[in-house]
Amino acid sequence: MSSTATTARLHKVNDTWELLVDEKPFLILGAELHNSSMSSSRYMNQVWQQLTDSGINTVLGAVSWEDIEPREGEFQFTELDAVIEGARSHGLRLIVLWFGSFKNGKSSYVPAWVKTNQQRFPRMYIRDSNGRLANSGVLSIFHEECYKADARAFTTLLQHLRDNDKNRTVIMVQVENEVGLRFDSRCRSAVAEKAFQSPVPSKLLKFLLSKWHDLHPDFKSKQSDCRESLRKGGNWQDVFGQSIWTDELFMAYHYARYVEYVASCGRKEYEIPLFTNAWLARPGAAGAAAGGGTPGEYPSGGPVSTVLDIWQRFAPSLNFLSPDIYTAPYSDTCGTYTHNGQPLFIPEQRRDGVGARQVWISIGTYKAIGTSPFGIDTLKPLDNNFSEVYKLLDSVSSHILRARRETRHIVGFAFDESPLPGQVDNTPEITIDFEDYNVTIDRAFVFGKKAAGYGMIIELEPAKFLLIGKGFKAEWKSRNPKLPYTDILSFLEKSIDAETQELRTERILNGDESNGGTRANMPNDEPDYGDAIVPVLIPARTAIAEVQVFSLSNTEIQVD
Incomplete structure (x- = not known):
């Protein structure tokens, strides 16, 4: 790490966000x-x-309120300092996850002196399955004593990082974790009920009216009938109607203001990128830490798509909001969390082979500043599907980042294992429109069973492309109808010079490797030969290639 370390910061180049570490x-x-x-x-x-x-360059880990402030006003950072030094000495960066008032919709990481003092730190109440009022155990977002105590601890943490993390090993901080109220769509306490029956804040009404056309479609689908009532005002039910989506909106507004107070207090002391994450809705797929179809099944009030605009407006001290993607559609979710041009970062996702392949979509197509599978430290190295993927991405990262800055067209993709007969292929072939060519991408050609694959294609020039990945093939077709014949001009296997980061040519591929110029096949490590006798397939090697194509017309050339 640099001896002239500077605080990490987000920087926008054209339409692309970059995270700058040591500039x-x-x-x-x-x-x-x-x-x-x-x-x-x-x-x-x-x-x-x-x-x-394993090829990881950044570790995400929790720092909890109960660990750093076990007694009110007495802070201890010995373990954190040792952890930061351990990361630094191994060449790793850290992203600190602040487990303060909220973690997965609960308040399990608040200190004992907060947990046991309900009078000073009130809790939110829900209706149980029998309709009875029940203590949720979650700190109330409607009481300032809760958010002020959290903010004091968070501010002290950021002050400590500012003053003691001299090498700037910590590059970002997550504020809380998967906030929202579970098992009911809104808090039913007396103070919450009073707020619900009070007039909707004018700032919210004005924001929704002025930005209506720019609001996320998921918000407008739930609140399509409220435009006239936004002008009239009234309490929450008057304006938005009686529904669980009104409850969610109410909770989102108050959660966002709570987290904003905590984040803004910390930001005054240390200008480091801040974000919070979302437990995503997923109808029919509720689980211990993901999914659920309605507010309360998933944490009501968290920064999901239906209230993403509310969070962006009322928690401005957060640089962005992040999705934890486990069961939700990966590509669609990436698109959602670039809403209003915010940076995309995925702090939690699957750690299996599916998850490892999916990062090519977020990093390639959606220009994510990064990705992170969850629970990595209990995964045996031989079982870590991310190791190969991350090492390949690391080797080409300078080329990816340069292509982004130069606004080159990049597409990332992932193919699951081939479906069994009669099953639907959830990752079928795709066709991408580049400047001069349509490129059809599918699983790599084999004689036997097609396997899973992943990768990205970067358009270097209108007829030149950089292919990165394994287990896919690409076929080109000119977008000019007067040029119906397209062929591969050159297909060069590439590797990366570790010192200069430049591409260097390894093998010149042709013949069997390109099927006579009709496709660029980027094979897996062990392509399935099936019953084929002639071994024309080759296994993957560098997983990097540069392809140049050309097209011809059907006009017959007359030779004298």
């Missing part, structure tokens, strides 16, 4: 630890090298 563009190849891992530097000392060997 250089940095692609986060991240991984999140289990919740309790970073509470112990001794534990972390056993896993740092394993993480480094």
Whole structure:
């Protein structure tokens, strides 16, 4: 790491966000630890090298309120300092996850002196399955004593990072974790009920009226009938109607203001990128930490698509809002969380092979500043599907980041294992319109069963492309109807010079590797030969290639 370390910052070039670390563009190849891992530097000392060997460059880990302020006003950072030093000495960056008032819709990480003092730190109430009022155990977002105590601790944490993290190992901070109220669509306490029956704040009404055409479609689909009532005003039910979506909007407004208070207090002390994450809705797929079709099944009030605009407007101290993608549609979710041009970062996603392949979509097509599977420290190195992917991405990261700055067309893709007969292919072939060519991308050609694949294509010039990845093939067709014949002019296997980061040619591919010029096949490590006798397929090697194509007309050339 640089001896002249500077605080990481977000920077926009044209339409692309970059994270600058020591003033250089940095692609986060991240991984999140289990919740309790970073509470112990001794534990972390056993896993740092394993993480480094897996191609990870950034580790996400929790710092909890109860750990740093076990007694009110008395802070301890010994373990955190040791963890930061451990990361630094292994060449890793850190993203600190502040587990303050909220973690997965609960208040399980607040200190004992907060947990046991309900009078000073009131809780939110829900209606149980029998309609009875029940204490949720979650700190109330309607009481200032709660958010002020959280803000004091968070501010002290950021002050400590500012003054003690001299190498700027910590590059971002997440404020809270998957906020929102579970098991009911809104808080039913007396103070919450009073707020619900009070007039909707004028700032919210004016915002929705002035920005209506720019609001996310998911918000407008739930609130399509409220435009006239926005002008009239009234309480929450008067304006938005009686529904769980009104409840969610009410909770989102108050959660956003709570988190904004905490974040803004910290930002005054340390100007480091801040964000918060979302437990996503997923109808029919409710689980312990993902999914649920309605507010309350998933945490009501968190920054999901139906209230994303509310969070962006009323929590401006957050640089962006992030999705935790487990069961939600990956590509669609990436698109949602670039709403209003915000940076895309995925702090949690699947750690299996599916998740490892999907990062090519977020980093390629959606220009994510980074990705991170969850629970990486209990994954054995041989079982870590991200290792190969991250090492490949790391080797080409300078080329990806340069292509983004130069606004080149980039597309990322992932193909699951081939479906069985009669099953629907959830990742079928795709056709992408580049400047002069349509490129059809599918699983790599084999004689036997097609396998999973992943990668990205970068348009270097109108007829020149950089292919990165394994298990896919690409076929080109000119967009000019007068040029119906398209062929491959050159197909060069490339590798990266470790010192200069320049591409260098390894093999000149042709013949069998391009099927006589009709396709660029980027194979897997072990292509399936099926019953074929002639071994014309080759296994993957560098997983990088440069392809140049050309097209001809059907006009017959007359020769004298």
